[in-house]
Amino acid sequence: MIKTDFSIQHSPYPVIPQKFLQGVPFFFNFTKTNKILSTMDPKDTDAFNLYVTETLNKLRLRLGIGHYGEDRAIYKSPLYIGDGESRSVHLGIDLFVPAGTAIFSPLDGIVHSFQDNNNFLDYGPTLILEHKLNGVIFYTLYGHLNRASLKRLNVGQQTTAGEIIASVGRQHENGSWPPHLHFQIITDLLGYKGDFPGVARPSEKEYYLKLCPDPNLLLHLK
Numbered sequence: 001m002i003k004t005d006f007s008i009q010h011s012p013y014p015v016i017p018q019k020f021l022q023g024v025p026f027f028f029n030f031t032k033t034n035k036i037l038s039t040m041d042p043k044d045t046d047a048f049n050l051y052v053t054e055t056l057n058k059l060r061l062r063l064g065i066g067h068y069g070e071d072r073a074i075y076k077s078p079l080y081i082g083d084g085e086s087r088s089v090h091l092g093i094d095l096f097v098p099a100g101t102a103i104f105s106p107l108d109g110i111v112h113s114f115q116d117n118n119n120f121l122d123y124g125p126t127l128i129l130e131h132k133l134n135g136v137i138f139y140t141l142y143g144h145l146n147r148a149s150l151k152r153l154n155v156g157q158q159t160t161a162g163e164i165i166a167s168v169g170r171q172h173e174n175g176s177w178p179p180h181l182h183f184q185i186i187t188d189l190l191g192y193k194g195d196f197p198g199v200a201r202p203s204e205k206e207y208y209l210k211l212c213p214d215p216n217l218l219l220h221l222k
Contacts, residue, residue, distance in 0.1 A: 012106035012218045013162040015183055016063075020097050025063040025221070026056060028096070032073040042074060045121075045176040052096055052178040065221065066094030066180070068214050075121075075199060087199040091212040092141070092184030093219060099170040099179035103142055103149075104162055106218045107131050111157040112139060114150050115194030117175070123182065124174035125150050126194055127166055129159060139189055140218070141196055142166055143182035144174035183215050 014021060030037065040047050056064050070090045112130040117123040123143035127150070130139055142165070149166035159165055168179050186196055188211060200208035 012220070013104055015104055015106050015219060016095055016097055016101060016181065017104075020063045020095075020101070021221075023062065025065050026059055026061045027065050027067065028052070028055070028094075030066060030070060030072040030074045030090075034073070037073055045171065048074070049171055049178040052180075056096065062097070064094075064096030064180070066090065066096070068093045068216065069205075069209060071202060071205075072199070085201045085203060087197065087201050089200045089202055089205045089208065091198055091200055091208055092143070092182045093215040093221070094180050094182055095219075096178060096180040097168055099146070099168050101168040101179075101181075102164045103145070103166045103168065103181055105129060105159040105165045106140065107133065107161050109140070109159050111153050111155055111159065112189075113155060113193035114153050116147060116150060117143075117195050120176055122175045123195065123198065124169055124177075125166075127153065128186075128189070128192075128194065128196070129165070139186040141182070141184040141186060141198075143184070143198060144177055144180055145169050147173050183219065185213050185215050185218065187211055187213065 052064060068090060072088050072090055075086055075088050109129040109131040112128045114127045116125045125145035125147050127142045127145060128139050145166045146169035168181055170179060182198055184198060189196060
């Protein structure tokens with residue numbers, strides 16, 4: 001398990017360009033308390049995309065953020081619903097930025113695995129990096145990339161902090177989501193390669209939030 005104070009001892013490189021980190025971001029609410037979402041068909045990804053982009057445009061803000069640990073009402077597809085309980089607890093942080101935005105490695109590492117999870121409301125192109133810090137091995141996951149990003153990768157490839165590792169994908173290639181980066185820290189991949197659950201069942205919330213600690217340990221968002 002990662003020590004919770006490791007981000008104080010190290011200064012990770014920003015995962016997205018600094019221009020998006022300047023000023024105040026908008027924090028989206030994707031829970032059932034957001035009445036706007038209750039009027040949308042969960043499968044109408046165009047309407048959801050428009051909601052996200054118009055919200056940021058109206059406020060003239062560059063960065064939108066989707067919360068870690070949030071129990072979301074927007075996951076209403078067969079991908080998330082099964083065995084009577086939907087997977088709805090978000091295990092990463094979403095950074096809503098334009099398609100094509102560069103993504104940087106926050107720390108030195110190696111490419112553990114990658115693949116195109118090309119299903120409706122899935123990750124789309126996904127990258128997992130492996131890092132070692134103070135003798136502890138852990139992983140960072142980058143979801144909703146563009147397909148061109150995967151063509152430049154090789155398993156075992158070394159990455160350095162601040163190196164461009166990928167770019168944010170468009171809606172048609174990122175699982176049908178608004179352009180954004182899903183960023184997640186994982187302490188044990190449980191045998192997964194190129195994929196890992198980004199949401200968990202509420203009954204398994206405690207287990208998965210320990211397995212996937214708060215990504216802000218590396219992001220340092222205010």
